[in-house]
Amino acid sequence: MSTRLDQLNEFLKENPADPFLKYAIAAEYLKQDNEQEAMSRFESLIQTNPEYVGTYYHLGKLYEKLDKQELALLTYKKGMEAARKSRNFHALGELQGALSLLGDDDEDDF
DSSP states (O other): OOOHHHHHHHHHHHSTTOHHHHHHHHHHHHHTTOHHHHHHHHHHHHHHOTTOTHHHHHHHHHHHHTTOHHHHHHHHHHHHHHHHHHTOHHHHHHHHHHHHHTTOOOOTTO
């Protein structure tokens, strides 16, 4: 019996450039409490698909959990820039909220 992760990896073999599959695999590692692998996958996804806006929020939250506050701040800000470019106002709002919770409301860093 294959796991969800196995299935996702099989799908990725068929569509190696699909950012959603890469995201789903990273999220699956996170569900399995494999934070280092999830972080590595999210970071890679941002490098190869910076326009995949959903990644920034989850990577930022993971950085927060791992006590990497500066990386979380930078990630949220980069995500906000990507969200603005793609006009994804829902994601922009989520990222602004996450940034605000970290105590950094200064959006003039762009």
